Amino acid sequence: MKNKPARVILILFLILFSVSLFSQDENYNTQVIKLLEEAESLSAKELSKRDSILKEASIIAEKHCSDSLITSINLKIAKNFKKMSMNDSTVVYYNKALQSLPEDHSQYFLKSEIYQSWSDLKNYLGDPDSTNYYLDLSLMNARISQDSTLIIGILSDMARFYSNNNRNKEAITLLQQVMDYNARHGKTDRIKHLLNQLGVCYFRINAAEAARETFFKGLSIPSDDEGVMNMHYYNNLGQLYSVHFNMQDSAIYFYHKSAEIALRNNNTYSWLVSMLNLGNCYEALEQYKKAEEIYLQVLRSQHISNYFIVKTAVTINLGIIYYHMNQYDQALFYIDEGLMMAREAKYLDFEINALKYKAFLSGYYNDQKGLEDNSELLYKLVDSAYKMNHSTEISELKVQYETEKAEQENESLKNENELNAEIIKRQKSALIQLILSLVVLVPLSVFLFLTIKKQHRIESQLKKAIADLDHQKSLTELRNRELKKANQTKDRLFSVIAHDLKSPFSTITSYLEILDDETFEFSEEQFKALVGELRLNVLNTSQLLENLLEWSLAQRNGISNNPENINLFDETQRVAKTLLPKIEEKQLTVEYLIDKNLTVLCDPQLYRNALLNLFNNAVKFTPREGSISIQAAKSKDFVRVCIMDNGVGIEEEVLPDLFKIDSNYHTNGTENEKGTGLGLAMCKEYVEVMGGKITVESTPGEGSVFCFTIPANSK
Known part of the structure; x- marks a missing residue:
């Protein structure tokens, strides 16, 4: 019992010491992250300073931080x-980044990033086979990590x-897959960039129409970059x-647009390229004065020396x-x-073009030797153009930076020794500070954690309650719209009943009173x-009542569709027989252009009603001795039936609302036949x-279709 307080103090001390070590590790992580942020904030001109900061972060991380952080720093x-x-x-x-990979699922994400960066290096060095190899490795690991952003x-x-x-x-x-993901x-913004790349690919395989469609589609997408992307499109x-x-x-026109945007955004290189291309167009049109004016404007640019090509x-x-202007x-x-400039920069294509015209000029000056020398050199250059590769360029890169590599490594060793001494000093002071601050920080952290958790x-x-209210509001608005539409339909129906049904009954009553007199x-x-x-009047009223009953039934129970195979010509003749008295009365000519063997799959009653x-x-709307034509033609999976007349026609502004129940359009037939307003x-x-x-097409005075x-x- 006497040793109990000592054991409690010892346990508390061990707990505080463990917490302090954990906090110290967290402190190192924070320190490394700040160094990384500082390195990222430096400009491209401060690469050496960035290197020193990253090396410092690497030394700290290798001693105190997790494998994933070490891998990120090495990368x-x-x-x-x-x-x-x-x-x-x-x-x-x-290689260091690969060796420090953590032994968990995150290694696939990091490994994918490393191989992706490695492919960039191989591509820069002009090694397409290795570039392709590392890209495949990167994609394989990205798919294992299941990170869609990395895969894309x-x-x-x-x-x-x-x-x-x-x-x-x-x-x-691949671009189409990436665009689908971004869509x-x-x-x-990303889709706009991808469409430009896609258009360029179509351009390179001579799919000109696809390229044009893609470029114009990309142009139609708005962007936040002051039109810089549009500059490339144009x-x-x-x-x-x-x-x-x-x-x-x-x-x-397009080169002018590109040059305007480049000038507005101070993009000198793009402006120079657009102007160069503009001059080429005038040259192709043999407008040499225009081309000369543009080329001289480019040469006089104060920045032209920065863009030697x-x-x-x-x-x-x-x-x-x-030469073409005979000057x-x-x-x-x-x-x-x-x-001379092309030879200096080893622009082989430019040198070939220049030699060709130099040979032409030798011929003009009757310089036979110059003509022969230039022609021979031209043939040699054209032959060598097919044999060039990147091996010379790669060798030059290796030689160029061999000395710099040794100097950088020596400087890194020196920095590492200095940093090791500084880190030991910091560790001693940090331990004392952490032990003193933990007594206050731990209770405060617990209190803050509980408070934040309650607030969350x-x-x-609150968010759930607001979302429920918004959902209820949306449902209410939807129901109100549906109710409003139903009320409008009801009002229209009552209007039809009040006007179109009342009027014929009044007429019938008047006629009966006359007969009774x-x-x-x-x-x-x-x-x-x-x-x-x-x-x-009785027939019109009967038809109106029939349409009203059918419409009312449709609104309550819906219209049932019972399709079956029917002969279209027979069903059409069946409908024609019901209208034969009216047709004969008005002496109309009816032409039936329907194949007698044509069958369709539909509800016969619905077809006859329509x-x-x-x-x-x-x-009704065709004058006496007029003509009507009923045609039917099959197109793929459908048959198109058309009823054409040379009647009174319909005004164009009425057509869009002609089939709506709330349409106010009414007109009588050529012999004052009444309409119901519901038939269409x-x-x-x-x-x-x-x-x-x-569908409907109609011209007033000529007729309707x-x-x-x-x-x-299907058979």
């Missing part, structure tokens, strides 16, 4: 060496690599129209247009200047006319229930 150091073109040191740190990033790199190595069809396939995640469209379509005027191209092009002395001056719980409940004497002709009018309404309207709305419902569509589609018989 950053490798990337920094790559920016400094210290390729051997880059490889060393890529690697697919984007692969697409760019395929495009740059003339594997454009493979690049197109699903609403990344429109420049690519200029090349497309100039090279593939040979439409130089259109190309000039553009300066070389413009100088040679000036010589060429002066041979100036042509020779610029061709010689451009040839309250916020979560004993004082009025009728001739036989007057009696027949009165009975005829009475019969017509055709009856349309046929009846054609009879019902037609539309019949046709849509059968799975078809209904109503067409609807129904499913064809």
Whole structure:
């Protein structure tokens, strides 16, 4: 019992010591992260300083931090060496990053990043086989990590690599996958960039129409970069129209747009390239004065010396247009200047072009020896153009940075020794500070943790309540809209009943009163006319009641569709028989252009109802001795039935609302036949229930064409 307080104190001391060590590790992690942030904030001109900071972070991490953090630091150091073109040191740190991988699932993500960076290095060194190999490794590990963002990033790199190595069809396939992913995640800015790459790939495989469609699609997407992306689109469209379509005027417009955006954004290189291409278009159009003006404007730019390739191209092009303008002395001056620049920079294509025109000029000056020498040199250059590779470039890179690599490694060793001494000193003071501060920090941290947790719980409940209210509000608004629409339909129905049903009954009542009037004497002709009018009103009222009942039934229970195979000609004749008295009365000519063996798959009653309404309207609105035509034609899976007349026609502004139940359009027939206002709305419902569509074309004074589609018989 006497030793109990001592044991309690010992346990408390061990707990505090363990916590202090944990906190100290956390302190090292924080220190490393701050160093990484400081390194990332440095500009591209401060690569050496960035290297020192990253080395310091690496030393701390290797002694005190997790494997994943060590791997990340080694990867950053490798990337920094790559920016400094210290390729051997880059490889060393890529290997260090691989060796420090953690033994958990996160290793696949990190390994994928390392191989992706390694592929960048191999691509920079001009080794396409190794680039492809490391990209495949990177993609394999990314898929194991199941990180979709990483996978899409690697697919984007692969697409760019395929495009740059003339594997454009493979690049197109990958770009379409990447665009689908970005479309699903609403990344429109990224899609705009990808569409430009896709258009370039189509351009390279001579799919000009696909390239044009892709470029214009990309242009239609808004961006937040002050039009900089559009600058590239316009420049690519200029090349497309100039090279593939040979439409130089259109190309000039696009190059002008690209140059304007480049000038507005102080993008000197893009402005120079757009102006160079603009001059090329005028040269192709043989507008040499215009081309000369633009080329001279480019040469006089204060920044042209920074872009030697553009300066070389413009100088040679000036010589060429002066040759075409018969200004041979100036042509020779610029061709010689451009040839010297091309040789200095080893621009083989430019040198070939310049030599060709130098040979032409030798012929003009009757310099036979110059002509022979230039021609022989030209043939040699053309032959060697097919045999060049990247081996010389790679060797030069290795020699160039061998000395710098040794100096950097010596400096790194010196920095490492100094940092080790500083770290030991910091560790001693940090331990004392942590033990003293833990007594206050631990209770305070627990209190803060509980407070924040409670606050998060309250916020979560509040968000859920707000979401429920928003959902209820949306449902209420939807129901209100549906109710409003139902009320409008109901009002329209009551209006039809109040007007169209009341009016014929009033007319019938008036006729019956006349017949009942004993004082009025009728001739036989007057009696027949009165009975005829009475019969017509009864028929119209009957049709109105039938349409109202059908519409009411459809609104309550819906219209049932029972499709079966029917002969279209027979069903059409069946409908025609019901309208035969009206047709004969008005002496109309009806033509049936329907194959007698044509069968369709539809509900026969719905077909007859739809055709009856349309046929009846054609009879009603066609004047005496007019003509009506009913045609049917099969197209793939549907049959299109059309009813055409040469009647009164319908005004264009009425057509969009003609099939709506709430349409206010009413007109009588050519012999004052009444309409119900519901027939066309019902037609539309019949046709849509059968799975078809209904359309109308009409010209006032010339007639109307109503067409609807129904499913064809699959057999």
